Amino acid sequence: MADLIKLRARLKDGVTEVKALMNHPMETGRRKNDVDEVIPAHFIQLVTVTLNGKPVLEAQWGTGISKNPYLTMRLRTAKLGDRIGLAWHDNKGGSNSAETLVEAG
């Protein structure tokens, strides 16, 4: 699926670990295709992670993040059942978001 985000939040010993895997080509704009044409840049520029709607992480990214970006972050303020959200926006105006609940780790 082109628009999939895998998002998981697990609470263990007071720390909630949020793991995300986003499907995105992360094209740098420097690669060429088989017929030597430059593939236009297409990459995520902004990722926001929220806890019950409040931002906890705002990440700005360049073209140096690997294809299908992976992210782990940690929170000490989340409780079981809290809502964790993740949204990304790319340089072409594309975006996607996902939500999950904090579960026991």
Next chain:
Amino acid sequence: MNRRLWLKGLAAFGLAVLVTPLRALAAVWNKPAFESAQMDGALRGLGIVQAGPTRDVVLIAPDMAENGAIVQVEVESRIPNTEAIALLVEKNPTPLIANFMFSNGADPYVITRIKMAETSELKAIVKAGGQYYTVSRKVEVALGGCG
């Protein structure tokens, strides 16, 4: 139409109008920093004039990366009041990889995967209490992954 409902709707609309520009402002991508082809330009774009060395930032990356397209990096700051962590690769076509800004109880900690064009210094720069701190480590890249 019920007056209360109408007012509620109006209030919600007003809030949406107010909130939208704020969100858009927060979402401004730091173009000069990310598009700079030089380390100096990237740092200037981030507003970093001076970053002192520190032992309180842990930067974990492989000494030797087989494939520069996927290099896993883990960074953790133990400096109190850490607000942001930037990742930079000196010899990439555009050195600035990412800038992570933490709020509302997030640990100053991330793991992500980055591209490295060639063997280079990998830097993490931490912003804490208006000051900047840096750690650096060399990562050997067998096969460049920047394309």
